[in-house]
Structures are given as structure tokens and as C-alpha cells.
Amino acid sequence: MPPRTTPTQRQRRLGAEIKKMRTEAGLTAEYVAGLLGIDRGKVSNIESGTRNISPDRLRTLAKHCACPDERYLSALIELTEPPQPRWWDEYRGKLSSGLLDIVELEWHSTRIQTIQTVHVPGLLQTEDYARSIFAAVLPALSRLEIELRVAHRMGRQRVLTREQPVGYVGYVHEAALRMLFGGRDATREQLKALIEASERPNVRVRVLPVDRGSFPGAGHALLYAEGPVPQLDTVQLDSAHGPEFMHTELQLARYRAHLDWMDDACLSPKASQDFIHSIIRSL
Known part of the structure; x- marks a missing residue:
């Protein structure tokens, strides 16, 4: 089989x-x-992700690398399984591979945490609110491109409502709650939907009020996806060139500390709901 x-x-x-x-x-x-009975080029292809490795060869390699962590090895073997057809496959060739990588990351995660400072988390957005965000992209997107992105974003939310939903914590800065994406009516409906979502057992929304002052990572959105073992956690950041994925030990430690800070500084889930209600009344 040729490389991907x-x-x-x-x-x-x-x-x-x-x-x-x-x-x-x-x-x-x-x-x-x-050791694996393959040529040198195939090793490079395996390490770049363009060629798969069989579970037996992976176990052989792990044994010679003195990898004693069976949970970690089992999680790696799960990654070798051929991808199953998923709902987001319909967007291949229509949206960037980076957007599809995000939804795949979320779907296979065991827990998701996000930090948003400019707008409501994508996993909790309404259609009108999301549409207003995509309509402001430069260079401007066509109507079809906007609607594709809106439909894709709505599809991503299945990870929170499927039969075995993923646990989710969304840390949201007050400034994001006050931005009028789509106007006052669209924002009001978005904030109501945010409160409704926060009442699900697997969803928590935590607000960081502006009076808390400065905070780490100000101005940057963050998605932290937990894997089946901590070594396979992944951080995703937005950039002008598309999503960036990070997973070195130092990077994961940095963003875990960032999330710990937010957990200590943000309002409780109940106080956050009350805070959002107060903003709705002001609109």
C-alpha cells in the first residue's frame, strides 16, 4: 500500500x-x-504519519524500547486502527483538513476544555451566532462557504449530545459574552442557549469577569483535548494559517497550568449562569 x-x-x-x-x-x-523487517524509508513514513504500522510491529518496537506502560501502548495500538466512516467525511474536499482534524480530535477525546476571550465557544454556538462570525472572515467567504462552516460547526456539537457524551468545560471571558456577534437579538439568543447548554450534566461553563484583571494567554483561544492517557493529550490553538496542534511534555505542562489558573479564577458554574443572566437583562 503506497504512503498517504x-x-x-x-x-x-x-x-x-x-x-x-x-x-x-x-x-x-x-x-x-x-527489527521490524521493513526498509528505512518505511520507518520515516511511519514516523511522519504517511504509513500505518501493524499492532504486532508496534508491540515489538515498544518491547525493544523498554516501554512498560501498557495503557499508553494500548492507546497507541488503538490509533493504528483504520479510520471508520464518520459524519465529517462529507466535508472532505469542501473544508480544510485542519477543520476536519479539530472535529476528529474532539470526537476521540475523553474530556475537552476550552478558553475563549472573544466569542462564545464553538461547541456551544447557535447557527445565527456562528454565521455572523464566519461572515466577518477576510478575505470574505462566499455564502456557500459560510453555510458549510456553519453546518460543520453545528455537527461538531454532536460530541456533547451523543449517547456517551464527552465531558466539557468552557472558560469564557466576560468580554466574549458582551460581543454583539449578529446583533443584540442574536447575542441574546446565544447567551440563552449557553445557559441551557450549561445545565447538561456533562457541560460546565465558567465565566472570567473583567474585574479579575490580567490573565495568562490573554487574547488567545485554547482547546485542550484529553486523550485516553495523559501522554496523548493535545492542545489546539488557532492561527492565521489554520489550527496548530501541540503535544510535547513541556507544551502540555504549560497549558495545564493555564487551565488550572482559569479553574481557580473563574466564577463557579452557578455564579456563571447568574452572571450570564445579568448580561442578557442588559441587552
């Missing part, structure tokens, strides 16, 4: 973990090629 031309973020992550396992064990790519 466009591996997904999930496939690239498996390759990155295999490379980390190999380098931390001090093994060369040539040694691993001989």
Missing part, C-alpha cells in the same frame, strides 16, 4: 509518538527497520 499523501492529525500524532519512543530509547531508524 495527506495524513490526518491523528495519524501524524501516532507517528510522532513512535518517533519519540524510538529516539528516547536511543535506537536508530536503521536499527528499527531491521
